[in-house]
Amino acid sequence: MIHELKEIIHQALINQEKGLKNVLASVVFLDGSSYRKPGVRMLISEDLNSVGAVSGGCVEKEIIHRSKAVFENNTAKIITYDGRYRLGCEGILYILLEPFTIKKEFLEDFTKATSKRESLKIESYFIKKDETSGDFGSIVTFENNKKFQFLDATINPKNEFDCFTQILQPAFRLIIIGGEHDAVKLCKIAANLGWEIEVITSAKDPKTLHDFPGAKSVAGESPETISFSGIEENTAIVIMNHSYVQDLKYVTKLSKYRPKYIGILGAPKRRERLFNELFEFVPDISEEFLDQIYTPAGLHIGAQTPEEIAISIIAEILSVIRNKEPFYLRNITDKIHNS
Template structure:
């Protein structure tokens, strides 16, 4: 959910430049079930405009209405929203509403942490009650142990008597797309809606511009012989879509040095055995663990035909891999969706 916090911070800065105050609403506790879980946030500006969501859209209007007192007296508070009688969620949300001010030193540390792909810890201090005011607030801790408050009104020394919700925000999930054709553009555009950090590698002979890939973080022209990957970790997926078996093979050989979570390759099913055989020829000691990360043809079997549909099937497969879920229709589920 780091991408949601990025959007909130970016909008908060814009609001501050306009002279508008901001408050932040965070779901800090849940009794029962809800559409979204603790840790989701929404930003409300003094003109009562909002960014982000804490539910499917049913709770937000009430939160905006009940945030007005925080603007007027600068006192954080906790409210509840009982969905058992108004929603199909059967749960009670506890929501912390606090003043939200972005200082330059916090923004610098936040930007640096994202650039270095570091985790960020947020501790929100509250009490389980409705429409209650107190010394509530959130404390952000970075890897270098720097700490920042979202609001000057939060007295850290009085936090020990309160409940605390702790959230560890992982770096944005990273998607590397190797390919520069029309289908790669579609995959980039759709994946960007998930808040993924997307880097695109096109052919050195036909390199593209960043403007060609809406939502991309970077676009470079390179080759499997010269490329040097960085920051490939367990929360990284790679989709190879060169439409060239030779180029695909070269990139997979190069990637054998790394440990991405997922490697998807476009192509017909009958290419898979050939690809694996040639990998053994070039890398005799290649591990089964690495081979298990290769998904070819990439995507779930949902009948996808168009580039957009194929992109959806690939993204769905990546999600199933990183979430460690075997895909099936939710209508077959008898228990809770999320344990």
């Protein structure tokens, strides 16, 4: 996830300012099953503090302990962790530990790429052996084809090396249209997922970033003046104006776009009225667009408080973008991620 890498880079910079070295731990291969999958990372600083996680919490202590040699000799190495006997996950993790230095040029390109919502590629070179040091490491490639590595030494991939390749997509984008208490709760909870949140409040009652902790931007707009851009991919919109007229105006404005999800608060009886009036305002509206509208927004989990309703909406968004029909995990007899 790009937000996890952002947190790691942020902390690495803080450590560097303190004169502390960093080691990046990346899960690059999994033989069997585990709590988390290849591509997860954590950062260890020279004082053996850490941020991030590669499991449910059991592996991290051993990674920190085994990273000491990387700090001492400044050479990357591969370690394994057999979770079959300690985690109950039936898998062996292969973890790349590499010296991690953030250079100014890399930071500039990373900042530009994330602000422009571009993807990036990380290629990690390793071998499937335990406690083995070598010319291992990761290479980051941006959409402008610039390449960076975190090691000071040159990474020379050899024929016998394996390569784990990961494409990190831009942070998932959530646009909240509404400025009341429930919109604040949705913003706070979604921010914990690392989503990029934009809040649109009423132009007559504008709010600020101070009112919406975790938001990237807050702006006062109206359906007549607002202009949407870049919402065709990786974007969900939740409309929570508590005004049917305003809801209808915003949905009419959105009818020319194709976000992944449009959620609207309100009673079920409003849905048919909303769709009927949409056909009046936009006669050529497509079935595809209507299928993207979820109203009332949220999964039926008995949510009552604003916080619970926010959770139900976020769960529904995840089920839609991951193309999963919600059900109890206890009903699964096979691997979770195969279902």
